[in-house]
Amino acid sequence: MEGECRVAVVLPAGGCGERLGGCTPKQYCPVLGRPLISRTLEAFERVGWISDIVVVVAPESVDLMKNIIRRYGHKLVSLVEGGVTRHRSIFNGLRAFVEDHSLGPALKKPEVVIIHDAVRPFVDEETLLQVTSATRQYGAAGMVRPLVSTVIAPSSDGCLDHSLDRAKHRASEMPQAFLFDVLYKAYLQCSDYDLDFGTECLHLALAYSKTRAKLLEGPPDLWKVTYKRDLYAAESIIKDGISKHLCIITNIKEEAVQIGFRLHENLKSHIKVNKSFTGPVEFIEFLFHHLGNSQPKFLKQKSCKLIDLLQAAQAGASYQSVVVSQSGSEMQKLSKIRELAKEVQKSDLLLYGLLINFSKEESQLEDGARQASAIITALITDRNPALTGQVMVV
Ligand SMILES: Nc1ccn([C@@H]2O[C@H](COP(=O)(O)OP(=O)(O)OP(=O)(O)O)[C@@H](O)[C@H]2O)c(=O)n1
Ligand SMILES: O=C(CO)[C@H](O)[C@H](O)COP(=O)(O)O
Incomplete structure (x- = not known):
């Protein structure tokens, strides 16, 4: 953010999700x-120029939210108790910047507040x-999307009164942003x-x-669950x-490199294979690391032990790995995978084992x-947590 x-940010999260049903909001x-809210927080935490995130929650969910914050290591988050409607919840969130309304320390008033x-x-x-830049220019801004269906107005007898010209209307989405004083005054x-x-x-x-908000057409994935x-x-x-994205790391052994090469060739038509590495990794033969959006720094540390490599993955990133061994004698080592998988799943990392019997016969290989x-x-496509720690054999 310039200058x-x-x-x-104020994130209203105090609703009960009636339309979705079930007992969990x-x-x-x-x-x-x-949790869905943790994914939203993760999206904001990737943005370096946001100073505070106020999450507005129902009073009965404060402990639950505190646990989520602790469990997923969310930073910058302050909690505020919500109201009976979304507007009342947002209002409570804004108050946290002007009076001591948050459940933590008082917050410094921002120039721009994003509501999402x-x-x-x-x-x-x-x-x-x-949305932030437009707000600095216009005082308020919001993302919009073209309407999917035409909006029509029924009259009191349930018959059509009139319909709106779809091309002239937009669906209002989030995020929206405001000069703080504009929204607070409103x-x-x-x-x-x-x-x-x-x-x-x-x-x-x-x-x-x-204040007439600037309307900006946003990407299609801004819809609300x-x-x-x-x-x-x-x-x-x-x-x-x-x-x-997929990264293949193999041991330096000849057989390992051979299988790594073949897997690379087979996999690249299904998944983008970013890079292949050859190097000593303590007790694995191949580590297939499935990357999130960013290149994890531990790929540079090829010589680290597997556990260090995996634990170096940040809590926020949803990685998964398939550890592959190429010979039966490695089975014992692979049995450690279950333990390891349990450990690294705490960091949102899914780990599976796959045993490939190495054959010198070309067609079998x-x-x-x-x-x-x-x-x-x-x-990798299914990302099924039920299979983590299992060793599959081909
Ligand atoms: N009293 C309320 C009601 C809603 N929200 C929040 O406002 C956002 C958008 O509202 P909506 O999708 O309507 O959520 P719910 O009210 O939970 O859902 P429903 O209308 O289906 O009950 C949600 O993040 C919701 O948690 C809020 O903070 N406080
Ligand atoms: O639609 C919106 C655009 O302003 C808001 O994002 C909000 O989600 C509306 O909430 P609700 O579904 O409770 O009416």
Whole structure:
């Protein structure tokens, strides 16, 4: 972020997720083994220029949220108790910057505040930058998307009154951003009716602070998890995103290098193979490391022990690894995988074992590599935590 601009975030997370159903509010539902809200927080924590993140939670969920913060090592987060509607929750979140309303130390008032629903996990830095920059120019800004369906208005008898021109309207999404004073003033001045029935912060800024928000077309993944099917869609998007990169690390032994090469050839048509390494790794023959968005620094530390390598993965990154051994005698070593898998799963890293019998016979070797590649692709694409620590044999 250019210049001196303090930017903070308020994440309303105080709802009960009625439309999704079930007894767990949707923000706490697991998405690939991690609570949805933790994934949203992770997205904001990737952005270096955000000063504070206020998460607004229902009073009965404060302990649950504290546990999530501790478990996933979230930084910059302050908790505030929510209200009975989304607007009331957001208002409480803003108050944390002007009076001692947060459940922790008082927060410094930002120039710009970003409002983002805790249940929209796919927000990226570019979008946040755009909405923040536009806010500095216009006072408020929000992301929009083209309408999927036409909006129609029924009359009281349930028949069509009129319909809106779809091309002229947009769906209002998040994030939205505001000069802090613009939004806070709007909340101070709006009516109880607004607080209880309103759904649009941009409208409050217009009606009570006379600020016309700049509307920016955002990417398609800004939608809000609302129904159960949205949780499945969120899982698929994450799997898609993390299934693209693969790194193959092999031992320097001749057989290991041979299998590594064949796996590389077989896998590269399914998954993007970033790079292959050859080097001494303490007790593995091959380590297939499935990368998240960023290049983990431990790839540079090839000589580290496996446990160190895996533990070096940051808690926030959803990695998975397939450790492959090429000979039966390695089985004993592979039995350590279960232990290791349990340990590293705490860091959101899934570890599987795969045993390939090395054969000097060309067609058998190629056949083994093909089968192993199919298993690796399936493990990485499905990201199934139930299979971690298991050793598969081809
Ligand atoms: N009293 C409330 C109600 C909602 N929210 C939050 O506002 C966001 C968007 O609201 P919505 O999708 O409607 O969430 P819920 O109210 O939980 O869902 P539903 O309307 O289906 O009950 C969610 O992150 C939700 O937790 C909030 O902070 N406080
Ligand atoms: O739609 C929106 C755009 O302003 C808000 O993001 C918000 O999600 C609306 O919440 P609700 O679904 O509770 O009306």
